[in-house]
Amino acid sequence: MNTAGLRFLGAALIALVGIWLGVKFHLGRHDHEGVSVPAGVASVPYPTEDAALQAAEAPHPVIPAKLPDFSLADLAGRPTSVSSWSGKSLVINFWATWCAPCQREIPLLRALAAEWSGRNLTVVGIAVDHADKVREFAGRFKIDYPVLIGEQDALDVAAQFGMGSPAFPFTVFTDQRGEVVALFVGELHRPQADFILSQVQSLNQDRIQLPEARRAIAEALSALANKPG
Amino acid sequence: MQRSRTTAWTLLLLVLTLCGAGAAHAKPWWMRGIESNDTDFLPPDVAFRVAARLDGKVVKVRWVIADGYYLYRQKISVKAESPDLVVAAAELPPGITKTDPYLGTQQVFTQQVEAIVPYSRLDAGAHPIQIKVTYQGCAEAGLCYPPITKVVFPSLGLPAVAANVPPYPWESAAIVAGALAFLLAGLVLRKGRKLDIPA
Numbered sequence: 001m002n003t004a005g006l007r008f009l010g011a012a013l014i015a016l017v018g019i020w021l022g023v024k025f026h027l028g029r030h031d032h033e034g035v036s037v038p039a040g041v042a043s044v045p046y047p048t049e050d051a052a053l054q055a056a057e058a059p060h061p062v063i064p065a066k067l068p069d070f071s072l073a074d075l076a077g078r079p080t081s082v083s084s085w086s087g088k089s090l091v092i093n094f095w096a097t098w099c100a101p102c103q104r105e106i107p108l109l110r111a112l113a114a115e116w117s118g119r120n121l122t123v124v125g126i127a128v129d130h131a132d133k134v135r136e137f138a139g140r141f142k143i144d145y146p147v148l149i150g151e152q153d154a155l156d157v158a159a160q161f162g163m164g165s166p167a168f169p170f171t172v173f174t175d176q177r178g179e180v181v182a183l184f185v186g187e188l189h190r191p192q193a194d195f196i197l198s199q200v201q202s203l204n205q206d207r208i209q210l211p212e213a214r215r216a217i218a219e220a221l222s223a224l225a226n227k228p229g
Numbered sequence: 230m231q232r233s234r235t236t237a238w239t240l241l242l243l244v245l246t247l248c249g250a251g252a253a254h255a256k257p258w259w260m261r262g263i264e265s266n267d268t269d270f271l272p273p274d275v276a277f278r279v280a281a282r283l284d285g286k287v288v289k290v291r292w293v294i295a296d297g298y299y300l301y302r303q304k305i306s307v308k309a310e311s312p313d314l315v316v317a318a319a320e321l322p323p324g325i326t327k328t329d330p331y332l333g334t335q336q337v338f339t340q341q342v343e344a345i346v347p348y349s350r351l352d353a354g355a356h357p358i359q360i361k362v363t364y365q366g367c368a369e370a371g372l373c374y375p376p377i378t379k380v381v382f383p384s385l386g387l388p389a390v391a392a393n394v395p396p397y398p399w400e401s402a403a404i405v406a407g408a409l410a411f412l413l414a415g416l417v418l419r420k421g422r423k424l425d426i427p428a
Binding site: 166 | 270272273329330332365367370371372373374375413
């Protein structure tokens with residue numbers, strides 16, 4: 001290509017950049033239309049079939065490095081601080097009685113509580129629901145690990161784990177130093193739980209560092225999620 | 230010649246850089262996973278999009294449901310929010326039967342669903358029509374959202390169009406950027422012509 005050709009190509013590229021910038025900002029302007037309604041009111045246009053594909057990016061709240069201190073009522077209504085399990089590894093499961101995947105998890109959580117009880121690990125359920133419903137439910141499902149209950153106060157606790165727009169179930173794993181090792185959103189299954197707990201165990205025995213454990217968990221969860229069947 | 234080639238490569242790099250900057254809001258792969266709260270699950274307002282419009286004597290409320298998500302039929306309700314509005318029970322199509330070992334048999338909706346809600350007004354339109362919709366759903370992959378309640382202004386038959394939107398401040402910047410780009414392009418071409426004139 002001769003010099004003139006190259007210069008023409010360069011000029012064309014600059015012009016394209018200008019057009020690209022113009023289109024980008026123009027689209028940005030339309031993204032902000034329709035917001036002139038009172039706060040708290042839905043302002044989406046009548047959705048079309050492909051509207052769900054125009055998904056806004058989900059927020060990326062950061063999970064705390066350390067288990068935050070919080071206190072909620074237990075099944076008997078007594079205020080219970082999470083620090084009462086200080087020095088233990090915790091599996092903190094957030095759930096609600098109306099949530100089918102939360103119900104499906106309970107046999108696994110009961111099994112984990114039994115299997116790990118002698119290894120300085122406690123399973124704690126946090127039910128974001130009405131206390132009477134939770135008590136009835138806990139009896140019917142024979143939940144034998146500690147359960148804390150709350151409504152707005154439990155939602156505030158969920159927000160401390162980056163789940164300000166809550167969805168259930170989700171499960172927080174901490175090591176015995178109170179470091180948050182993993183946060184698993186969605187229904188927990190045996191392979192995921194076993195792998196995360198093996199890493200928690202390695203951390204407790206100082207055989208691995210936290211970043212390494214987190215990396216291994218992220219890779220393992222990704223591999224399990226992509227596993228066929 | 231060498232200088233022209235360098236200029237072309239520089240410009241190409243500039244374009245690639247700007248394109249990359251456009252995609253920079255997406256989180257890079259090395260930051261995903263356990264360090265943050267990234268999941269494959271959608272926020273509820275993206276998983277379930279709702280809007281309403283007036284169609285004669287009914288309000289039509291439509292939910293568009295993302296792939297892999299569903300809404301419970303029995304958890305959908307539509308109520309009047311504005312004081313002069315009276316709405317009848319929402320008419321919903323039959324859903325898909327879903328059987329859960331714990332919750333039993335449920336009717337659910339996937340993809341999209343439209344509720345027909347007959348309405349009447351007591352004061353001939355002194356207040357804007359507002360309805361309150363409640364719905365609840367889950368992801369097939371094992372995540373459920375708490376019941377969501379929203380106040381919705383039904384649009385008037387046509388897709389909602391925002392009116393009186395103040396000028397977006399970036400618009401003028403975009404025009405200036407475009408104009409500058411064309412000016413720069415012209416200068417580059419002009420410079421090229423001058424260089425090609427034989428002495």
